[in-house]
Amino acid sequence: MNKTFPRLFFTLCLAFTALQPVLAADAKLIVAMMPKAKGNAYFLSCKAGADKAAKELGVELLFDGPTDSNAAKQNEIVENWITLGVDVIAVAAENKEGISTALRKAQKQGIKVVAYDADALPDARSFFVNQATPQGIGYTLMDEAARLCGEEGEFAIITASLTAANQREWQKHIEARLAEKYPKMKLVAVRPSDDLKDKAQSESTALMSANPNLKLLMAICSPGVPGAAEAVKQAGKIGKVKVIGLGLPNENKRYVHEGVTDSVVLWNTGDLGYLAIYAGVALAKDELKPGATSFKAGALGTFEIKGDNIMLGKPFIFNKANIDQFDF
Amino acid sequence: MAALGIVLLGLAIFAPAFFQPQPLLSLVTREAPTLIVACGMALVIITRQIDISVGSQFSVCSVCAGLLAARGWPLALVLPVSVTAGALLGALNGVLVAGLRLPSIVVTLATMVTLRQGLNLVRQGEFVNLPDNFQWFGLSQSAGQWTLVLTALLFLAGLGLALRHLAAGRWVYAVGTDAEAARLAGLRPQLITFAVFVFLGALTGLAAIMNLVQSPQVQPMVGAGLELKVIAAVVVGGVAISGGRGNLWGGFAGLLLLTCVSPALTHLHIEAYWEKAIQGAIILLAVVADGLRQKRLNR
Numbered sequence: 083m084n085k086t087f088p089r090l091f092f093t094l095c096l097a098f099t100a101l102q103p104v105l106a107a108d109a110k111l112i113v114a115m116m117p118k119a120k121g122n123a124y125f126l127s128c129k130a131g132a133d134k135a136a137k138e139l140g141v142e143l144l145f146d147g148p149t150d151s152n153a154a155k156q157n158e159i160v161e162n163w164i165t166l167g168v169d170v171i172a173v174a175a176e177n178k179e180g181i182s183t184a185l186r187k188a189q190k191q192g193i194k195v196v197a198y199d200a201d202a203l204p205d206a207r208s209f210f211v212n213q214a215t216p217q218g219i220g221y222t223l224m225d226e227a228a229r230l231c232g233e234e235g236e237f238a239i240i241t242a243s244l245t246a247a248n249q250r251e252w253q254k255h256i257e258a259r260l261a262e263k264y265p266k267m268k269l270v271a272v273r274p275s276d277d278l279k280d281k282a283q284s285e286s287t288a289l290m291s292a293n294p295n296l297k298l299l300m301a302i303c304s305p306g307v308p309g310a311a312e313a314v315k316q317a318g319k320i321g322k323v324k325v326i327g328l329g330l331p332n333e334n335k336r337y338v339h340e341g342v343t344d345s346v347v348l349w350n351t352g353d354l355g356y357l358a359i360y361a362g363v364a365l366a367k368d369e370l371k372p373g374a375t376s377f378k379a380g381a382l383g384t385f386e387i388k389g390d391n392i393m394l395g396k397p398f399i400f401n402k403a404n405i406d407q408f409d410f
Numbered sequence: 411m412a413a414l415g416i417v418l419l420g421l422a423i424f425a426p427a428f429f430q431p432q433p434l435l436s437l438v439t440r441e442a443p444t445l446i447v448a449c450g451m452a453l454v455i456i457t458r459q460i461d462i463s464v465g466s467q468f469s470v471c472s473v474c475a476g477l478l479a480a481r482g483w484p485l486a487l488v489l490p491v492s493v494t495a496g497a498l499l500g501a502l503n504g505v506l507v508a509g510l511r512l513p514s515i516v517v518t519l520a521t522m523v524t525l526r527q528g529l530n531l532v533r534q535g536e537f538v539n540l541p542d543n544f545q546w547f548g549l550s551q552s553a554g555q556w557t558l559v560l561t562a563l564l565f566l567a568g569l570g571l572a573l574r575h576l577a578a579g580r581w582v583y584a585v586g587t588d589a590e591a592a593r594l595a596g597l598r599p600q601l602i603t604f605a606v607f608v609f610l611g612a613l614t615g616l617a618a619i620m621n622l623v624q625s626p627q628v629q630p631m632v633g634a635g636l637e638l639k640v641i642a643a644v645v646v647g648g649v650a651i652s653g654g655r656g657n658l659w660g661g662f663a664g665l666l667l668l669t670c671v672s673p674a675l676t677h678l679h680i681e682a683y684w685e686k687a688i689q690g691a692i693i694l695l696a697v698v699a700d701g702l703r704q705k706r707l708n709r
Contacts, residue, residue: 088465088665122534150531244682273682279629280621284440291433292425308537312625316436333537334683336626 110283111141113170114163115355115363116156118200122149123332123410124351125174128199131352132172133360138380143359144168151282153177160184164191170362173207174199182206194365198358202388208365208372211350214393216248219328220255224264226345227298230324234266235297238289240310240327242277242303252302252328270296275306277295283316290317301327307346311337331400331408338405350398351410353382361392413692414667416666417674425677439555439624441669442562444618444663447570448640450610452661455644457586457606458653459507460513464614464640467499467524471618473529476538476628485547485552485623492622493615500611504604511600522637533630540626547623558620570658582606585652643668644688646696650704668692 089225115132117125129145135145144163147379148155153176161184163171171193175181178201185195185206198211239256241249253272260267270293275282286299286309291389299310307327314323325343327334337343360379364370370377377392378384386393400408421428428434448462454461475492479485499521504683506517546554575578581602584592589599622628649656671692672685 090475119534150534179446271676271682272677274685276635278631279625279627280440280632283625284437285672285676287433287436288676291427291430291664292673292677292679296429308625308627317432331540333627336539356554387609 085305095143101193109203111139111365111366112144112166112168113141113172113359114144114146114166114168116159116171116175117147118156118174119135119151120145120149123335124299125199125410126332127351127408127410128174128355128358129144131350131355131357132174132359133355134352135328135356135363135380139185139360139363141170141359143362148176151176153180156181157184160188164188164193167191168193169366170196171192171361172196172211172358173202175202176200178203191285194276194362196358196362196365198354208320209361209370209387210391211354211361211394212388213354213394215393216251216396217255218395218397219347220252222327222347223252223300223326224256224259224400226347226399227265228264230326230344231297233264236268236270236295237298237300238271238273238291238293238294238296239269240275240282240285240299240301240303240306242306243274244272244384246303249302256300256302256309261289275303275309275374276302277303277305278279279305279309279312282306286310286313287317290319290323291315296323298324298326301329301394303327304329304333307343308333311342315340315342330410331405332410334400338402341402346400346405347397348400349394351408353398356380356382357385357392357394414663414670417667417670419675421670421674426590428673430678434526435552435555435559437669437673438686439558441486441665442558443620443645444636444639444643444669445562446613446620447610447619448567448661448665449645449658450606450638450655451611452644452649452654452658453573453582453606453646454514454610455641455649456582456656457584457654458576458589459603459606460641460651461503461514461518461607461610462637462641463499463518463522463525464610465633465636465638466522466529467496467611467614467633468618468621468636469529470499471496471615472536472622472628472632473533473630475619475622476540477531479622480538480541481539485544485619489616489619492619493612496615496618497608497612500605500608503611506601506608507607508604509537521677526631526634529630535630537630540622540627540628542626543627545623554623558624561620566658573588573658583654616708639668640665642693645700647693648696648700650700651697652704664696 104226123373132143146159171188175197182203185202189195195207196209197207201210271289273285290296301307301310309331311325314325320342326345331344334343334346357379375387376384377387471492474495475488478488503518503521505513506512581597584597585602586597590601643665644661645651647660649661668689671688675685
C-alpha cells in the first residue's frame, strides 16, 4: 500500500504533466524539433528559423536534443515525445539506423515525421528537408570563384583529403562547371589539408609561391577556409589572391571583415529550420502528401520536391554584408 | 643530412621559387613548434620508449591556453599554464610507464585516444577565437616569426649540448642502452624515464603556445597527426628506435627533410597523391639503413 500509492500518484502526475500542454493548447499543434546536439550554434541558428515558422503557423515548438552528439539519447527523447503525444517530429539524425526504429514507432502512433540536415531511413520519415546537393555546392563555388576572378585566371583547391567521398563529389561538380562555362579559368592544383587549418595554411603558402599568377584559393573543407585566409594575410597578398570556400560563418568572420576572404558558401540554416517546421505542420494538416512535387512554405515561397526530398535550393553565400547576422 | 642536401639542391635547380624569403620563413615558422616537440620525442625514444599521445596533448594544451587567452589572460600567465598542463599529461604517461612498467606504446595509445575524444566531446570541433593582441606576441609579423624560429633553434642547440655534455644527458643514453646496467651503475632508470615523459609533456605545452601565437584562432584538432610527424622526423634523423643512440641534430635534419616534401611537390607541380608515399618511403629508408648498420655492428 505504502509502495503503490506514491507510484500511482507519480504516474498520475506524469500523465497530467504530459497531457497539460495538449489540454492547454486547445488543438494547437505541437511540433517537436531535435538537433544533433542542443548547444551547437549551428542548430541554434536552425532553431531561430523554426521559431519564426512556429509563430507564423501558430503552433507550439518543443526544441530538445542530446547535449552532445549522442544517438542513444536521441532515441530516448523521441520515446518521451511519443508518450507526450506531440503531433510532428522534425529530426536531424545522428545515426540513420539508430533513430529509425523509434521514429517508425512514432509514425505508428500517428505522429508525422520529417528529417532535416541529416536524414533518417526513408521508411522512418515522410520527407527529408535536403539542405544542399553536391551539384548545388560545386556550381555555386565555381560561379562565385569565376565572378571574383572576372572569369579568367588561375585558381587552386584546398580539400580535406584526396579520397574523402563528399569532397570528391563536390570537386567533380566544380570541374564540370569549370569545363562547361569558364574556358579562361584554370585549376592549377588540388592540395589536401587533412581537415587541419594549419596544414591548409602551409599548403596555401606553398601554392602562392609556386604559382605567382594564382588569383584565388578555394577551400572545400571548413578548416581550410580560415587556413587559406591566414596564409594570404601572412603573405601580404590580401586582394591579390582571393579566398572563398565552404565553411562556417563564425570561423571566417574575422577574415571576411579584414577583406581577406570574399565569400563563404553554405546554406541558410535559418531557412532550413523554417522549411522543416512548415513541412512538418503541412503534413499534420494533410496539406502535404507523399508524391507532391512542390511545396509552398510561408514567406520563403515555393520549394521543389524531388522524390521524398524537399530541396532547400541554392546554397547561401555569406559575405561582408550579411555574415554578422549568423552566429554558428 | 646528405638526403636533405640533395633535396634542397634539386629544388634550387628545378624550383628556385621555393627559396623566396617570405614564404620560406612562413614555412619554417610553422615547423618551429614541431621542432620543440621533436626534441622531447628524441629523448623519449633514446630511453627506448615512445609517446604517441603528443598530438592529443598538444591539442589539449592549445585549447586550454586558447580558452584562457580568450578570457583575457595575458601571455605571461597562459604560457606557464600550458607548460604545466603538458607536464601533467606527460606525468600521467610517465607514472603508467615508469611506475607500473606498462609498455609505453599501449599506455600512450590509450591516453592519445582518451584525450582526443574527451576534447571532441567538450568542444564539438568549435574553434576558439583569440584576442587580437595575441598573434605574434603583439609584435609585427616578421618579428614574431623570427622570435619563434630563433627560440626553437636556440632551444635545439642548448638541449643538444646539454645532452652531450651534462651528466643528466648521459643518463638518458645509459637508460636507453641498458636499463639494468644503468641501475647497477647507481642510476634510477624508472625515475629518468618518468622525467623524460614529463619533459616531453612540458615541451608540448610550450610548443602549443608557439603555435597558438601564429594565428588568431585555435582549431581543437590542431595536434592531429603531430605524433607521426615528430616520431618520423626523429627516426629519419637517425635516432635508433631500439634506444640508446642518436642525437638532436639528426632529428632536426629529419624534420626539415620531411617538411620539405609537401611544398616541394607543390613547386614541382606534382600531384599531391605522392606526398604521403614519399614521406613513407623516406621513413622506410631510414629504418632499413639503421637495421643494416645495426647488423654490421653486431657482426
